[in-house]
Amino acid sequence: MSFLLIAFVCLLLHLPPAHSVHIKHSARLDTRLWRTLLGQRLAGYRKPAEEAGVEGAFESDMRLTSQQMTDILHQQQQNQQASLGASLLPAGVGGEGGGRGGRLKRKAVAHHSYLWPSRTVPYVFQHDFPEPYRETVLEAMQFWQRSTCVKFVPFSQSITEYLRHADYVLFRVGEGCQSSIGRVGLGEQTTEIASHCNEFGSVAHELGHILGFYHEQSRPDRDNHVTILRENIRSGRQHNFLKYSTSEIVTEEPYDIGSVMHYGPTYFSRDGGSRTIDTQDESYRAVMGQRNAPSFIDVKTANDMYTCNAQCDVWPECDNMGYVGPDCTCMCPTGLGGYDCTEVKSSTGDCGGVLKSTSGTIESPGYGNGNVYDSNIDCLWLIQGPFDTRSISLKMDGFELEDDTIQPCAFDWLEVRSLGPHLNGQRFCGEGPSDGVVYHGNTLVIHFHSDDSYTFSGFRLHYDVTKTSQSQPAMAHDDGLHGLDSHYAYTVPQSPAPEAKTASPEYHSPPQEAKAAQHTTEDPPQYHVPEAADFTTDAAASSDQVPSYSVETGGSLTHWTEWSPCSRLCDGGQRSRIRACRVAYCYDNQFEERPCNTHPCDVTDLGSGYDYYSEEE
Template sequence: MLNGQSTFTRESLEKFLDDMDRLDAIESKILGVQHSGIKERLRRPNQTEEEQPDMLPFLFEGDIILNEEQMNEILSEAEEQLEAKEAKDENRAVKEPRQRTLSSSLAGRWSQMPIPYKLSSNVDRNAVMAGIRQWQDNTCIKFRQVYSTSGQGNMLEFIKGNGCYSNIGRVGRGAQQVSIGRGCESVGTVAHEIGHALGFYHEQARFDRDSFIRVMTQNIQNGLAGQFSKQSAQRMQTFGIRYDYGSVMHYGSKGFSTNGRNTIETIDRNYQSTIGQRFGLSFANVKMMNKAYCGGQFVNLNCQNGGYPDPKDCSKCRCTDGVAGRTCNQMRSTRTKCGQLIRASTGTLQTLSQSGAGECNYMITAPAGRRIVLDISSLRFASGAPCPSAFLEVRYANDISVTGARLCSGSRVRITSQSNQVIVLYRGSYRSSFSLRYRYDPPTPSGGVTSPPQTRRPITQRPTRPATRATPSPGGQWTQWSPCSSPCGGCGTQSRQRNTPFVAYLKSIHPFLISGLSASK
């Protein structure tokens, strides 16, 4: 299926399939399942390619093309993981993982902006452009359309191949193909494939996934255990961003299933209908890409609630869904004119409900050191896995900026927050509704709590701005402006200092004390 519609030759495709078979044999041992050859499997008819065009059994993790160097790195790491598992099972010492240099990293970043791209004549132009806009409108990454692959250097070429697939990061020289085939035209799917080309792995391949999901090996098709490989902390950068169930890069719950049952189950079952969405980029997707490409010394804005300096407007913070304000310190208002900041009480259960079409954003807070308990008694939405566009989302983890549990069906649900804040997002159609009751836990007797909940700075309903103060200007000459700290359009800074004896004295005490005697822009 790939020969003639990708950069593979017949020989390199044969080598790739041999390596995929070897990878599956290793992963089968890691996961404790039986291995069957992938080539034998490809001879048997299967409808997966048509039903799930981003779950192609002969590609790495269903939609990733690896070059020879990348495949060798993947195989080497899988062998290290198997060695570590066998050593643990046999109660013997585990070898130190091989350290890799940056040049051997699979997530090759694009160093030149804008990134050239070409559209093949038969690809869905509107779908590709919508996916590009997802990244270009929300990050500092820029794209530029060209009409020939010659003389462009590194670039993307969007084709209509058999399925959805891409390379991982920037590879080699010249054009690398991104296939947007039949069934791949949703904006989320196109953004997903572009995410691979920019260096993103699948979310469920994170090194810390075992704290968030379970791989249900008994439900995986024979010969496809290798599709559930896990990257190491040495290779995958997360920039400190929590595992995101709502990532557009996450597998759905039934990927490569042999019996229609789940191959991935979330450890917290409330998140089961969150994974696998292809409606668009999540806040964490955008934040991580901005951290990777728009880094540098950001302006210190004291962003709250998981926000960060907006790479397109350095005067404000970029806020998660439902939150607004220059520093992400207030709830975002909506046309539905609902939603509010609510302070929970411990003595009385309070009720929160909403119905009909619209969006509502609620923040429930409790005193410092208390957890919030929610009893959701009624959910009326169109069911689905993942939830479709109408749902109730509850963010109750310590990091309330990452996608919460999206609920669209099921019986009564009880949720206890990890901190003293909960965000509730209602996204309803005209038949939708929900009802819940909430309170915060009463004080725990002395000695009853070993790990207190995280306490957050309270959110306000109106944006606040610090008062502007004039700083006395000491004598002395200013130095030249430094180069901008952000090379590709992000929120960078430039600085200069005034050289005075007083500055020299402060430097001798502590270097951070001179910030008031410097200028930045």
């Protein structure tokens, strides 16, 4: 023990301060020992909290109806997935499929009856649902509401009359996190939140289920991107790794390893540490199972599923895999912006920008001469080649970033979006990639990130743009794509938006031909996947109603109804009013609530109703 104490003291004497530690070029890149001794944050396998599971839930957190379960397993039997075998299916399920019919769309339900009518999800908090849980749920609701056309509104009699159905989501405390998939249609459906999963990312995941999302790793094309290591799966849990067939999921969006709906590498591991899901390319491990926020593709899928741009008369042409969002402007991949997604987000250091030359050098701030990069840096580069670009090749001239033996690239990393601007890319750290990287497309996003502690010498890379008329530059290895299919890469401007295939009968699909784009002097809001810390609960979000975001719609709305009676006699109730939309969709608020009877209850108030909160069961 004394030897360990002496060693610890000696290490402290030779270490710079804990924050912004500058380590010489020859220092070790793995900082796990130092972080352990100094009690700093350590990296580990990403283990989303909802993976802990609830007994009886499908894939650990999905509460399926008997018909949903029957449809999934019946289709598995029809497709003769003999490798799993009938003995692996949960007892008491099976039989003929049917029910509401319809396929799972992308990674979500396709049939209209599982989508929420009028893009509105009524909800209720059980009376004993703790305030910290409410704040987290409202944060997650605010994210989905801000990024899509879906609205979350407190359940009441007036909203029932307006929507013409009495379905709603009850949030209550449970042993874990679990949700139903989409709108079940049986009145009350429950979503449970537990203390260990009361965090923004996990709750956003559960709200994804409520909107109609299934898990990403269940897609039929998952074996092209991840490997299921069945020998490491806990006994009796193999059925949680079913791969849905192409008749259940239409893979119109690319597989998204960085989806908030994707599980981490140790899901149902036999010993808690062995990998059960692994990426085909280890450079994508760092993003699998992330719970910072829904990804760009997650949000796009929700907008497509609920036809959020159906009311747009003018469709701008969005480059770099952006798309037309609910406000009829381009929603851009993370880090990109501008009217048509051709601009790059400002960097936090002396770095970044749009590069249009056919060759050049990119380096971390301060690279060379024994310098180290600064902490808390985010640099974004957009290499924009001409339209006849065949590929963009990268060659590292020097590379030293902080590393970790357990979870590489958890702290400092260089991201190369080699699957396209819209998807999470390869992340390199330590001594960087062993070979060059080749991207088959004309637009490549590169992102360098450093955290708040240890820094090293950084990196320098050289890039070359090869046109279709040129021969491919020689690289140290093969094309460096690690099995990448070139169809993922963005090479030409996005074509006019096709007719949405998931539109409900009461919705109007977007026009077949895109109309002429009308430029504006203001940039549209760009999509941004923030860290959980970026979200704050302001005064508006402290109540049980999600703040609304709307624009004026002229005469497309009726007049407001009268305010409803107060829902409580004391201790704070709610009044509500509604108005109807005369057109296919209105962005302005159609439902409002305000507080009433905020005085404390006394003996004369006992027995007052709980119309706004659910009574204890």
